Amino acid sequence: MASDKIFSPVKQELKIFRQKFREQLNSRLSLVDKVARYLVHSRGKNLRPALVLLSAKTCSGKLPENTYRAAITIELIHTATLVHDDVVDGADMRRSLPSVNAVWNNKIAVLMGDYLLANALISISDIQNFEAMKLLSKVARRASEGELLQIDKSRKLDIDEATYIKMISDKTGALMAAACELGALTTTGDSGDAESMRAYGEHAGIAFQIKDDLFDFEGDQKIIGKNKGRDLREKHITLPLIFALTRASRSQAKTILAQIRRGVTASEIRSIIAFTREYGGLEYAKTRLEEHSLQAVRMLDRFRDSAAKQSLIDFVYFNINRNK
DSSP states (O other), X not given: OOHHHHTGGGHHHHHHHHHHHHXXXXXXXXXXXXXXXXXXHHOOSOHHXXXXXXXXXXXXSOOXXXXXXXXXXXXXXXXXXXXXXXXXXXXXXXXXXXXXXXXXXXXXXXXXXXXXXXXXXXXXXXHOOHHXXXXXXXXXXXXXXXXXXXXXXXXXXXXXXXXXXXHHIIIIIHHHHHHHHHHHHTXXXXXXXXXXXXXXXXXXXXXXXXXXXXXXXXXXXXXXXXXXXXXXXXXXXXXXXXXXXXXXXXXXXXXXHHHHHHOOOHHHHHHHHHHHHHTTHHHHHHHHHHHHHHHHHHTTTTSOOOHHHHHHHHHHHHHHHOOO
Protein backbone atom coordinates (compact mmCIF):
# COMPACT_ATOMS: atom_id res chain seq x y z
CA MET A 1 0.00 0.00 0.00
CA ALA A 2 1.40 3.40 -1.04
CA SER A 3 1.74 6.08 1.62
CA ASP A 4 -0.49 8.43 -0.41
CA LYS A 5 -3.34 5.94 -0.06
CA ILE A 6 -2.75 5.61 3.68
CA PHE A 7 -3.04 9.37 4.10
CA SER A 8 -6.14 9.69 1.88
CA PRO A 9 -8.55 10.38 4.82
CA VAL A 10 -6.63 13.62 5.47
CA LYS A 11 -5.73 14.46 1.87
CA GLN A 12 -7.49 17.83 1.96
CA GLU A 13 -6.27 18.60 5.46
CA LEU A 14 -2.67 17.95 4.36
CA LYS A 15 -3.10 20.50 1.57
CA ILE A 16 -4.24 23.04 4.14
CA PHE A 17 -1.33 22.11 6.38
CA ARG A 18 1.24 22.56 3.61
CA GLN A 19 -0.08 26.01 2.79
CA LYS A 20 0.00 27.04 6.45
CA PHE A 21 3.48 25.56 6.85
CA ARG A 22 4.81 27.59 3.93
CA GLU A 23 3.25 30.72 5.39
CA GLN A 24 4.87 30.00 8.77
CA LEU A 25 8.32 29.96 7.14
CA ASN A 26 7.90 33.24 5.24
CA SER A 27 10.69 35.72 5.91
CA ARG A 28 11.61 39.20 4.68
CA LEU A 29 15.24 38.07 4.45
CA SER A 30 15.90 36.69 0.97
CA LEU A 31 18.46 34.10 2.13
CA VAL A 32 16.17 32.72 4.83
CA ASP A 33 13.29 32.63 2.36
CA LYS A 34 15.41 30.81 -0.22
CA VAL A 35 16.56 28.14 2.26
CA ALA A 36 13.01 27.77 3.59
CA ARG A 37 11.63 27.23 0.08
CA TYR A 38 14.32 24.61 -0.51
CA LEU A 39 13.37 22.81 2.70
CA VAL A 40 9.67 22.83 1.79
CA HIS A 41 10.48 21.50 -1.67
CA SER A 42 12.79 18.76 -0.39
CA ARG A 43 10.54 17.53 2.43
CA GLY A 44 9.06 14.05 2.12
CA LYS A 45 5.52 12.85 2.75
CA ASN A 46 4.92 15.01 5.85
CA LEU A 47 4.54 11.83 7.89
CA ARG A 48 4.42 13.42 11.34
CA PRO A 49 1.91 16.13 10.44
CA ALA A 50 -0.20 13.42 8.79
CA LEU A 51 -0.12 11.47 12.07
CA VAL A 52 -1.34 14.57 13.93
CA LEU A 53 -4.23 14.95 11.50
CA LEU A 54 -5.12 11.24 11.40
CA SER A 55 -5.04 10.98 15.18
CA ALA A 56 -7.25 14.05 15.51
CA LYS A 57 -9.74 12.60 13.02
CA THR A 58 -9.72 9.27 14.84
CA CYS A 59 -10.57 11.04 18.10
CA SER A 60 -12.99 13.53 16.57
CA GLY A 61 -14.20 14.18 13.05
CA LYS A 62 -13.59 17.92 13.39
CA LEU A 63 -10.12 19.49 13.11
CA PRO A 64 -9.80 22.86 14.85
CA GLU A 65 -7.13 25.42 14.04
CA ASN A 66 -5.02 24.20 16.97
CA THR A 67 -4.64 20.81 15.29
CA TYR A 68 -3.00 22.49 12.30
CA ARG A 69 -0.82 24.56 14.61
CA ALA A 70 0.27 21.35 16.34
CA ALA A 71 1.08 19.73 12.98
CA ILE A 72 3.12 22.79 11.97
CA THR A 73 5.04 22.76 15.25
CA ILE A 74 5.83 19.06 14.98
CA GLU A 75 7.14 19.50 11.43
CA LEU A 76 9.21 22.54 12.39
CA ILE A 77 10.88 20.65 15.26
CA HIS A 78 11.47 17.59 13.06
CA THR A 79 12.94 19.64 10.20
CA ALA A 80 15.17 21.61 12.57
CA THR A 81 16.59 18.40 14.07
CA LEU A 82 17.32 17.01 10.58
CA VAL A 83 19.11 20.19 9.51
CA HIS A 84 21.22 20.15 12.68
CA ASP A 85 21.84 16.39 12.40
CA ASP A 86 23.25 16.78 8.89
CA VAL A 87 25.74 19.33 10.19
CA VAL A 88 26.75 17.09 13.11
CA ASP A 89 27.08 14.02 10.85
CA GLY A 90 28.74 15.90 8.00
CA ALA A 91 26.03 14.52 5.71
CA ASP A 92 25.89 15.81 2.14
CA MET A 93 22.60 14.14 1.21
CA ARG A 94 19.14 13.96 2.74
CA ARG A 95 16.56 11.69 1.06
CA SER A 96 18.54 11.64 -2.21
CA LEU A 97 18.80 15.45 -2.30
CA PRO A 98 21.72 17.65 -1.19
CA SER A 99 21.45 18.70 2.45
CA VAL A 100 21.21 22.37 3.47
CA ASN A 101 24.83 22.36 4.69
CA ALA A 102 25.95 20.92 1.34
CA VAL A 103 24.03 23.50 -0.73
CA TRP A 104 25.06 26.44 1.48
CA ASN A 105 27.40 25.79 4.43
CA ASN A 106 27.42 24.60 8.04
CA LYS A 107 26.99 28.08 9.52
CA ILE A 108 23.88 28.81 7.47
CA ALA A 109 22.50 25.32 8.22
CA VAL A 110 22.94 25.74 11.99
CA LEU A 111 21.34 29.19 11.96
CA MET A 112 18.51 27.92 9.76
CA GLY A 113 17.88 25.15 12.24
CA ASP A 114 17.72 27.77 14.97
CA TYR A 115 15.28 29.78 12.85
CA LEU A 116 13.03 26.73 12.51
CA LEU A 117 13.10 26.13 16.28
CA ALA A 118 12.25 29.78 16.90
CA ASN A 119 9.26 29.39 14.58
CA ALA A 120 8.28 26.27 16.50
CA LEU A 121 8.23 28.32 19.72
CA ILE A 122 5.93 30.86 18.09
CA SER A 123 3.67 28.09 16.82
CA ILE A 124 3.57 26.44 20.26
CA SER A 125 2.51 29.71 21.89
CA ASP A 126 -0.27 30.12 19.31
CA ILE A 127 -1.81 26.84 20.49
CA GLN A 128 -2.37 28.40 23.95
CA ASN A 129 -2.60 24.98 25.56
CA PHE A 130 -0.27 24.45 28.52
CA GLU A 131 -0.25 20.63 28.18
CA ALA A 132 0.63 20.89 24.51
CA MET A 133 3.41 23.39 25.22
CA LYS A 134 4.84 21.19 27.96
CA LEU A 135 4.65 18.11 25.74
CA LEU A 136 6.44 19.74 22.82
CA SER A 137 9.15 21.15 25.07
CA LYS A 138 9.83 17.66 26.44
CA VAL A 139 9.96 16.26 22.91
CA ALA A 140 12.63 18.75 21.86
CA ARG A 141 14.67 17.83 24.94
CA ARG A 142 14.27 14.08 24.33
CA ALA A 143 15.35 14.45 20.70
CA SER A 144 18.54 16.23 21.80
CA GLU A 145 19.19 13.62 24.51
CA GLY A 146 18.75 10.82 21.97
CA GLU A 147 21.29 12.38 19.61
CA LEU A 148 23.77 12.98 22.43
CA LEU A 149 23.34 9.40 23.62
CA GLN A 150 24.05 8.15 20.10
CA ILE A 151 27.21 10.25 19.89
CA ASP A 152 28.36 8.99 23.29
CA LYS A 153 27.77 5.35 22.33
CA SER A 154 29.52 5.86 18.98
CA ARG A 155 32.60 6.86 20.95
CA LYS A 156 32.42 4.08 23.53
CA LEU A 157 30.81 1.30 21.42
CA ASP A 158 29.26 -0.20 24.57
CA ILE A 159 25.58 -0.10 23.59
CA ASP A 160 23.12 -2.83 24.60
CA GLU A 161 19.54 -3.42 23.48
CA ALA A 162 17.91 -1.51 26.35
CA THR A 163 20.06 1.54 25.62
CA TYR A 164 19.36 1.24 21.90
CA ILE A 165 15.59 1.20 22.50
CA LYS A 166 15.86 4.25 24.75
CA MET A 167 17.93 6.05 22.14
CA ILE A 168 15.55 5.43 19.22
CA SER A 169 12.55 6.09 21.46
CA ASP A 170 14.00 9.54 22.19
CA LYS A 171 15.16 10.21 18.62
CA THR A 172 12.17 8.89 16.67
CA GLY A 173 9.47 7.50 18.95
CA ALA A 174 9.04 10.66 21.02
CA LEU A 175 8.20 12.91 18.08
CA MET A 176 5.73 10.42 16.58
CA ALA A 177 4.20 9.91 20.03
CA ALA A 178 3.82 13.66 20.44
CA ALA A 179 2.26 13.98 16.98
CA CYS A 180 -0.40 11.42 17.83
CA GLU A 181 -0.98 12.70 21.37
CA LEU A 182 -1.46 16.24 20.06
CA GLY A 183 -4.18 14.97 17.75
CA ALA A 184 -6.12 14.00 20.87
CA LEU A 185 -5.17 17.03 22.98
CA THR A 186 -6.31 19.49 20.31
CA THR A 187 -9.66 17.75 19.71
CA THR A 188 -11.33 15.72 22.46
CA GLY A 189 -8.83 16.63 25.17
CA ASP A 190 -9.66 13.28 26.82
CA SER A 191 -6.68 12.02 28.87
CA GLY A 192 -7.42 8.40 27.98
CA ASP A 193 -7.47 9.22 24.26
CA ALA A 194 -4.24 11.19 24.61
CA GLU A 195 -2.44 8.38 26.44
CA SER A 196 -3.55 5.73 23.94
CA MET A 197 -2.46 7.89 21.03
CA ARG A 198 0.87 8.62 22.73
CA ALA A 199 1.53 4.90 23.21
CA TYR A 200 0.52 4.16 19.61
CA GLY A 201 2.95 6.78 18.31
CA GLU A 202 5.79 5.65 20.58
CA HIS A 203 5.57 2.02 19.48
CA ALA A 204 5.06 2.98 15.83
CA GLY A 205 8.07 5.29 16.02
CA ILE A 206 10.31 2.61 17.53
CA ALA A 207 9.21 0.19 14.82
CA PHE A 208 9.86 2.85 12.18
CA GLN A 209 13.45 3.37 13.37
CA ILE A 210 14.17 -0.37 13.62
CA LYS A 211 13.01 -0.70 10.00
CA ASP A 212 15.31 2.16 8.97
CA ASP A 213 18.22 0.50 10.78
CA LEU A 214 17.58 -2.77 8.97
CA PHE A 215 18.12 -0.98 5.66
CA ASP A 216 21.76 -0.51 6.63
CA PHE A 217 22.16 -4.29 6.36
CA GLU A 218 19.83 -5.29 3.55
CA GLY A 219 18.49 -2.21 1.77
CA ASP A 220 18.71 -1.59 -1.97
CA GLN A 221 21.00 1.43 -2.41
CA LYS A 222 19.15 2.66 -5.51
CA ILE A 223 15.82 2.61 -3.66
CA ILE A 224 16.75 3.84 -0.18
CA GLY A 225 19.15 6.52 -1.44
CA LYS A 226 22.10 5.60 0.79
CA ASN A 227 24.85 3.00 0.87
CA LYS A 228 24.55 -0.11 3.00
CA GLY A 229 26.84 0.07 5.99
CA ARG A 230 26.61 3.83 6.47
CA ASP A 231 25.71 3.39 10.13
CA LEU A 232 28.76 1.17 10.55
CA ARG A 233 30.97 3.81 8.95
CA GLU A 234 29.57 6.37 11.39
CA LYS A 235 30.17 3.92 14.28
CA HIS A 236 26.46 3.56 15.01
CA ILE A 237 25.74 0.07 16.33
CA THR A 238 22.07 -0.79 15.83
CA LEU A 239 19.79 -3.62 16.93
CA PRO A 240 20.71 -6.29 14.33
CA LEU A 241 24.40 -6.09 15.19
CA ILE A 242 23.76 -5.64 18.93
CA PHE A 243 21.94 -8.98 18.98
CA ALA A 244 24.50 -10.75 16.77
CA LEU A 245 27.33 -9.64 19.04
CA THR A 246 25.59 -11.24 22.03
CA ARG A 247 25.47 -14.57 20.16
CA ALA A 248 29.08 -14.57 18.97
CA SER A 249 32.20 -15.51 20.89
CA ARG A 250 33.99 -12.86 22.89
CA SER A 251 36.92 -12.88 20.45
CA GLN A 252 34.62 -12.42 17.43
CA ALA A 253 32.80 -9.54 19.08
CA LYS A 254 36.09 -7.93 20.11
CA THR A 255 37.43 -8.14 16.55
CA ILE A 256 34.32 -6.55 15.03
CA LEU A 257 34.21 -3.75 17.60
CA ALA A 258 37.90 -3.04 16.95
CA GLN A 259 37.20 -2.77 13.21
CA ILE A 260 34.32 -0.33 13.80
CA ARG A 261 36.38 1.69 16.28
CA ARG A 262 39.23 2.35 13.82
CA GLY A 263 36.91 2.76 10.81
CA VAL A 264 35.59 -0.06 8.64
CA THR A 265 36.65 -0.79 5.07
CA ALA A 266 34.22 -1.82 2.34
CA SER A 267 35.24 -5.48 2.67
CA GLU A 268 34.83 -5.33 6.46
CA ILE A 269 31.33 -3.90 6.05
CA ARG A 270 30.39 -6.85 3.84
CA SER A 271 31.89 -9.21 6.39
CA ILE A 272 30.03 -7.59 9.32
CA ILE A 273 26.74 -7.70 7.41
CA ALA A 274 27.29 -11.41 6.69
CA PHE A 275 28.20 -11.97 10.37
CA THR A 276 25.02 -10.17 11.51
CA ARG A 277 22.88 -12.30 9.23
CA GLU A 278 24.64 -15.55 10.26
CA TYR A 279 24.06 -14.91 13.97
CA GLY A 280 20.39 -14.07 13.57
CA GLY A 281 20.60 -10.30 14.02
CA LEU A 282 18.34 -9.44 11.08
CA GLU A 283 15.64 -11.93 12.06
CA TYR A 284 15.74 -10.80 15.68
CA ALA A 285 15.36 -7.13 14.70
CA LYS A 286 12.42 -8.04 12.46
CA THR A 287 10.78 -9.87 15.35
CA ARG A 288 11.16 -6.82 17.60
CA LEU A 289 9.84 -4.64 14.76
CA GLU A 290 6.71 -6.78 14.53
CA GLU A 291 6.24 -6.80 18.33
CA HIS A 292 6.27 -3.01 18.55
CA SER A 293 4.01 -2.81 15.49
CA LEU A 294 1.40 -5.08 17.08
CA GLN A 295 1.58 -3.12 20.33
CA ALA A 296 0.94 0.07 18.38
CA VAL A 297 -2.15 -1.39 16.74
CA ARG A 298 -3.52 -2.61 20.08
CA MET A 299 -3.36 0.95 21.44
CA LEU A 300 -6.11 1.92 18.98
CA ASP A 301 -8.70 -0.55 20.37
CA ARG A 302 -10.47 2.15 22.42
CA PHE A 303 -11.38 4.18 19.31
CA ARG A 304 -14.41 3.59 17.12
CA ASP A 305 -13.78 2.29 13.61
CA SER A 306 -13.22 4.97 10.99
CA ALA A 307 -11.22 5.61 7.85
CA ALA A 308 -8.69 7.62 9.88
CA LYS A 309 -8.23 4.84 12.44
CA GLN A 310 -7.77 2.30 9.64
CA SER A 311 -5.09 4.54 8.13
CA LEU A 312 -3.19 4.53 11.43
CA ILE A 313 -3.35 0.72 11.40
CA ASP A 314 -2.35 0.58 7.72
CA PHE A 315 0.64 2.81 8.39
CA VAL A 316 2.00 0.29 10.90
CA TYR A 317 1.82 -2.56 8.38
CA PHE A 318 3.09 -0.33 5.58
CA ASN A 319 6.19 0.33 7.68
CA ILE A 320 6.85 -3.40 8.18
CA ASN A 321 6.90 -3.96 4.42
CA ARG A 322 8.31 -0.70 3.04
CA ASN A 323 11.51 -0.82 0.97
CA LYS A 324 12.76 2.73 1.59
